[in-house]
Amino acid sequence: MSGIRLNLGCGGRPLADYYNVDMNTLEQLRQRYPTQVFPENTRIYPWNIFQLPFKDGSVAEIRCDALIEHLSFAEESKFFFEVGRVLKTGGLLRFMVPDLEQVLRLWLEAKDDWKEFFRNDDEAIRAEHWFGQNSYTTEQRWGYLTAVIFGSQNGEGQYHKNGYTEQKILNILSHLNFELESLTRERWKGDREFVLSVMARRA
């Protein structure tokens, strides 16, 4: 597909052939994801995602994975309207977002067995400390599962401020006059929390 493609809030996942946009610099992202290899020519654009430097109807595709749960209630509408503004008619919006329904069900079912306070020193990050469980396990509430609700909190912007379900996404897309192409559930990075993966076109 030709045309301008944006990957907003790219974090540790910049994509080839997209303008990769993030509030953090490449240096900051390298620090946060020490094991991640960023290609030599990676460029991260520090654009304001609520005022993108593109004309109305000029963008072919916008991707944003694990971004919208970081936006506050007030920013949510600004973001969706900005996406609607810059996308062409027929332009593609693709995003992934945690399934709050699934996450809260898992959290309620998990063991309420608090072990330790959160740590984010280098040693703890290397050891996947997640509140003393030293793993991404979701067997226990006070570890990675709580971080899926409130964000990993390992940098500026790394807080979650909103939640989504399949039905909320359908209602928002219809409110914004987007046509749903697909909505599937998958696991983040293959084995972690359930995320909703959405593709929709601007009508």
Add this chain to the structure above:
Amino acid sequence: VNKVRLNLGCGNNPLPGYVNVDLNTVEEIMARYPDCDLRNGPAIHQYDILQLPFSSSSIEEVRADSLLEHLSFLDEPKFFNEVRRVLKPGGIFRFTVQNFELVAKRWLEARDEWKAFYKDDPDSIRQKHWFGQYSYTQESRWGYLTAMIFGNQKGVGQFHRNCYTRGKIEKVMERVGFEIVSIEDVLWKEARDPMLSVLAKKR
């Protein structure tokens, strides 16, 4: 004898007989709660709650209502340790915090009926807009219930970054060095969020 008592994160509820502390000034709090006139009330001090300007073991009582859920994973242990530092041996620590077990259950039981984006202009605040619900109703997920999870987001500190259950509080208090006197279920403003009201003593 001068017995100092602190009310931390007092918001629109500064108490007589306490040193009231908040991130926001009286003017900022009144802008957020237009029905509330605090001009002739007790003074509100902008102290750093993680480095309180009091010597160790000098405080009779610390209160903190609806404060803990606003602290990040990293600030959480700093706060508990600071409260313990300033309290006299046997000093009282009283706090209320949302009972996230009940919040999560209520949210899952509520209808998944998204109506409108959040609005926080003065008219919408007066009308209790809450995502187009125009009330504090807990019948739909996408209204006040979502704000119970992520905070009301009406000001700089008004985001929730963590959560608690009875089980977690018992373990945290034990770890930090407090003896629990009682934990009770209460409702915020007698009708809203399900809260846990905790009374503990410094060991």
